[in-house]
Amino acid sequence: MSFGYRATAVAALLAVFGAPAMADELFYVSGATGAAVENFKKYVAPWEAQTGHTVTMVPMPSSTTDQFAQYRLWLAAGSTDIDVYQTDVIWAPQLAEQFVDLTEAAKDVAGNHFPSIIESQTVGGKLVALPIFTDAPALYYRKDLLEKYGVAVPKTWDELTAAAQTIQDGEKAANPDFWGFVWQGNAYEGLTCDALEWVKSFGGGQIVEPDGTISINNEKAAKAIETAKGWVGTISPEGILSYQEEEARGVWQTGNAAFMRNWPYAYALGNGDDSKVKGLFGVTTLPAGSADEKSAATLGGWNVAVSKYSEHQEAAISLALWLSGPEVQKMRALNETNLPTIVSLYDDAEIAEKAPIIPQWKDVFLNAVPRPSAPTLTKYSEVSAKFFNAVHETLAGNGSAADNLAALEADLTDLKGDGWK
């Protein structure tokens, strides 16, 4: 009884003095694809109920390049409007100074994540962001169409090109919108990811190597990019030059492509009730340059970072811990086939049953190739922009890959100056 009395007394006090001073209203920014806003509400509901705080997600364009430009402006201006930013794996070195150090807050949980991911978000000993999911792409293929045309799952880019052409030739008669292969050809960060995969899988290096050496101007890299140019207007539409992930997924999910390069999020959506390819596709690793080369997958992934300028830092840190924790990572895995960064979730029976791509993709992401954001530090977004523009020009027929990569090397050498800083 005394307990009930106390609860009533607390309620009476709250009625007089208002809600506890702790109830903060937070704002979170994130790129939005699919049902991102709706899903986010589900993920934060338990945290809101538990803490009494509220959080609103402000959806941003899905292009990471566009997000970065906007966030950099807000942070440079010391904006207090946004408390928590969803950050791309490549941004940590460039935005490190604007975010709160999470080392202390995460000291009991950082060890639950893959160490390489925590390391990617640590800059000069400061833990800049906490991971919410990791990313490594897949080659999506239509099982039914491979079977119909007697085509094997391709292991090299030449095999992919031939298989895509065969299926497209057969399907286009009845469906003029059908294409062999869709991917990301727009001039943005996504093209850096796709093109790094082509280059690396032909043995052409990683653009800038981990020790800071500029390696992109080589024959194998040129061959890789010329190979991709050969797809434009043949097995891929001319419009591929403006495709990002969502445009590729749109064509794929309406049943109009034989193959697609995309991240694991497209797996759950492709198996959704409104998808024309539900139950009809498989995933495999991306092709290699040749039978002697290895397939390459670019390492992606997203994190949460707390703004130094937030006026609600304690609540924002609590939210970052919740979003990166096992409950939300599991919900994301089941709902959106986002790859967890928490090691133990790869042994979770429910995830294995409902989202089999996740345990299947563990080795792919563990072997994924990072973009050169660690060696190029604060110059990364310029390095990437110069790279994706050189590739985009080549794909569009403006200069050969060899010439454009020679010019790129000269540009990167200027940018490097006395060293990457």
Ligand code: GLC
């Ligand atoms: C995915 C990756 C991210 C990458 C982006 C490129 O969202 O997770 O790291 O930068 O694609 O479009």
